[in-house]
Amino acid sequence: MIAKAPWALIFVVDYAKWIDLFEHAGCFEPEFVERTGKAPRRAPGLGDFAIAAQDAVIAAQNAVVAAEALGLGSCYIGDIVENAEEVAELLDLPPYTMPLSMLIIGTPRKERPAIAHPVVNLVHEERYCRADAATMDAQVAEMDAMFRPHAREVGDRVIDIYTRKHTSPFMAEMSRSMEWWFKNWLGK
């Protein structure tokens, strides 16, 4: 599916651009630091990551909406963060970057009707509210309904996510790679 897609867009969380611009504008010069009293050079931190990651995801989601408006279909590919070392080399990604998300775009083979998505336990007012057993039963029922006919027995969808994703080797690889990417983000 990925190899055959006419477009595969990768959305990179990018602070290398800013570091280069700061350097270009002379912000790291001792003279600049002395004259302005500003802090000396530092690597991007997790605060910078929070903003830059949101920028990347906003761009990706806008691409989803634009593709949809043109009658195209798309699928997010979170797996792009895996095999960090190889992907960094393949795309020539410098320090202070992370490829957070990939989007493949193509022409849908057939129109798929919109499916009603679960809404129970999704929005919290004022404070985070942990679901009680009754709420979780309702949530599980909604999820099973969405994934019928695959979900046959109560809780099948939750168990499916646990076995196919939460405990899968690909998720272990994603976590290993994300540690690598965070080191790259911090310039280590």
Ligand SMILES: Cc1cc2nc3c(=O)[nH]c(=O)nc-3n(C[C@H](O)[C@H](O)[C@H](O)COP(=O)(O)O)c2cc1C
């Ligand atoms: C953050 C995110 C990452 C995803 N990563 C992958 C992926 O790596 N491989 C894949 O085949 N689908 C991936 N998907 C697509 C989902 O598996 C699923 O098919 C899709 O979200 C369902 O969309 P729908 O609810 O519009 O049917 C991802 C979806 C999201 C939101």
